[in-house]
Amino acid sequence: MSLNAALKLLIEEYPKAALLPFKGNEVAEFIRKEIPEYVSEITGKNDRYLVEGSPGKGNWAYVPWVAVLDRFITETVQDGYYVVYLVKEDFSGIYLSLNQGVTTVQNQYGSGAKDALRVRASDYLARLGNSVGGYIKGPIDLAVTQKSKLGPLYEVGSVCSLFYSAENIPNDEVLKNDLLNILDVYLILTSKENQLFNSNELEDDEAGLEYENLKKVRTHKRIERNKKLAEKVKKLQGYTCEACGFNFEKEYGEIGKGFIEAHHLTPIHKLEGDKVALDPVKDFSVLCANCHRMIHKSEFVSEVNEFRAKYIVKKS
Numbered sequence: 081m082s083l084n085a086a087l088k089l090l091i092e093e094y095p096k097a098a099l100l101p102f103k104g105n106e107v108a109e110f111i112r113k114e115i116p117e118y119v120s121e122i123t124g125k126n127d128r129y130l131v132e133g134s135p136g137k138g139n140w141a142y143v144p145w146v147a148v149l150d151r152f153i154t155e156t157v158q159d160g161y162y163v164v165y166l167v168k169e170d171f172s173g174i175y176l177s178l179n180q181g182v183t184t185v186q187n188q189y190g191s192g193a194k195d196a197l198r199v200r201a202s203d204y205l206a207r208l209g210n211s212v213g214g215y216i217k218g219p220i221d222l223a224v225t226q227k228s229k230l231g232p233l234y235e236v237g238s239v240c241s242l243f244y245s246a247e248n249i250p251n252d253e254v255l256k257n258d259l260l261n262i263l264d265v266y267l268i269l270t271s272k273e274n275q276l277f278n279s280n281e282l283e284d285d286e287a288g289l290e291y292e293n294l295k296k297v298r299t300h301k302r303i304e305r306n307k308k309l310a311e312k313v314k315k316l317q318g319y320t321c322e323a324c325g326f327n328f329e330k331e332y333g334e335i336g337k338g339f340i341e342a343h344h345l346t347p348i349h350k351l352e353g354d355k356v357a358l359d360p361v362k363d364f365s366v367l368c369a370n371c372h373r374m375i376h377k378s379e380f381v382s383e384v385n386e387f388r389a390k391y392i393v394k395k396s
């Protein structure tokens with residue numbers, strides 16, 4: 081099946097399916113498993129993106145969705161911002177929207193959530209400037225009913241979007257281009273967030289870097305500060321520094337337990353475009369805080385063995 085066929089099927093079958101029991105329903109499964117597969121075919125093999133679809137949790141959602149998450153920004157739809165297909169509640173069409181994780185905002189702001197989302201959306205829009213030329217800017221109309229809880233929040237959370245009416249879902253070529261284009265906008269927003277113009281805020285290993293290199297270093301750090309990923313790396317690779325053998329628990333006892341830093345091995349000059357490899361074993365190493373700082377300053381930022389040979393073994 082193609083994405084075009086999948087979206088049509090979603091619009092046609094969802095209202096009928098939603099009258100049936102949720103558990104074990106085929107359409108629900110289709111949204112969770114199959115549609116994300118068609119979307120992933122378009123995003124290609126890129127560890128950076130997570131694709132998820134949901135017909136609701138425990139019961140039918142008023143607004144079913146399929147989302148593409150940039151793992152540098154968020155790994156859950158409750159948080160951050162991401163690209164998402166949102167079905168209108170009256171099934172008259174589907175939005176492809178750069179939208180926000182509304183749940184976290186709701187928890188934080190309660191009844192002020194709508195305002196908070198609206199303010200943030202316009203802030204993002206301002207940052208995107210003329211990158212959002214052909215898009216619907218700001219709020220969208222999901223034809224929400226009174227019962228819908230998240231729908232109204234997604235309406236105001238939309239930064240920019242495209243709308244496909246049910247009778248007129250574009251062909252696969254157009255769907256593909258639209259998705260790739262809005263992912264570019266997503267990427268632009270992400271990289272704008274990485275930019276720092278205030279030299280007071282530069283970290284010690286960033287001083288004197290050219291703008292392009294600063295952006296790459298920021299991306300590198302963003303990868304390493306992805307908590308879920310870092311946890312996985314540490315679990316699989318252990319807690320002993322690969323460069324110097326330092327182990328925090330051995331040295332400091334209980335308080336050092338589980339303490340180590342994940343270091344991403346893709347050479348910074350190769351961090352171009354949006355593709356990154358994020359295999360927790362192949363693409364990372366674990367380093368103590370000292371070695372981590374120093375490897376970033378050294379000429380061997382991606383080669384732990386060489387770093388060890390020159391700076392650690394030689395000395396001892």
Ligand SMILES: [Zn+2]
Pocket residue numbers: 321322323324325326367368369370371372
């Ligand atoms: Zn070390």
Ligand SMILES: [Zn+2]
Pocket residue numbers: 300304342343344372376
């Ligand atoms: Zn690092």
